[in-house]
Amino acid sequence: MPTYELLTNHLNLHHGDELILDLDEIERIIGEPLPITARRRPQYWANAVKEEHRNPPNEAAKRADFSAFLIPALQKVRFVRD
Template sequence: MNDYDALRDYLKRQKPAEFVLSFEQIEEIIDAALPRAAQRASWWETLRSRQEKMPQREACLEAGYTATRLPDGKGVRFTKISNRRPGARRDP
């Protein structure tokens, strides 16, 4: 179990396609303080190389969300990953 399993579990229970959590809300979910590095956008970037294993990124991806730090630096936007590939045909 890592520090971000609670975040993964929280995200898995969410239904919205997109929502924002403040850093304080995330700290409540994981029951710990986020590291200073969490203030950097790159720390949350889930679309980076898969070879860069970071527990907070893995937690988001395992839950089906990408994470992006807000431009104002006050929180994180979580966006559900679409199961449908762009350009894929849907059966009627």
């Protein structure tokens, strides 16, 4: 499983309310390839409310006060500040 701490750090540096990153950019940020499900399934980026239901990319976004939304057709993730 890729480490998403670097994604949290990247999001923390962003001062706007929204940031859109393509999946290749996210791979460069975390230094590892994303699993295929990250490119195809919005659930991979799902914004679980309960901490025990969060997966690593969602947890990374939440730690930086963002919610994440996959845009599969564009191969991008939209991060919106909570």
